[in-house]
Amino acid sequence: MDELQTPEPDRKTYYVSVGAGQVLEDPEAAAFEFAIHANEAELDKLQELFAETQDADEDEALSFKGNPMVSDTPDNATYDALLMDIYRMLHELGTYETKRHIESMNIL
Template identity: 35%
Template sequence: MEKQTYYVSVQAKTITEHRGDAAYELEIEATPAEVHRLYELFESETETDLNNWIRMHSPKIIEEELVSHAFVDQHLTEVYRLLYKLGTSKTKSHIQSMNVLQGLQNGYTDDF
């Protein structure tokens, strides 16, 4: 399948085909299947956010909080790995400057 340009906002969890449709932080080149995977990651993150909000009102917060933070960190890393893989050179450079992915600052990009 042929790739096309998409505009992504990690904060808003949006992916658009047209630059002016919504605010965005990153530009990627992706197939429809790759975009679908990114949507799945965003949906999962939204579910995690909701579950975290619900758990905040539970007395068992401390133990669960540590597990939740680890999951959120792992999940966000997966989002940025995919964005790095699909990103334009400008997007890749931006993600490298954010220092959110281990190994990028040392030039290890084979796993991404």
């Protein structure tokens, strides 16, 4: 399914910026990397994952100690796992182009 195809009746098209942690309905509102088709429950779960990722990132920044070149701390592992959950969900809900893009990243 590509961006021009209509999503299933209970789903809407959303535009996602992973770096900004944003899910938008308007593709003109801000830059985005991925387009998805999601229902309300899926949208809520994705937004929850973004909130958890932001919390984990803030926790890592606030608890920073030691060598800035070391990135394998437990807090960083939590952030990485949440980010992988986001990409898995984006792949599952994504348009054809979104799925291909994520697959080309070789992260799943």
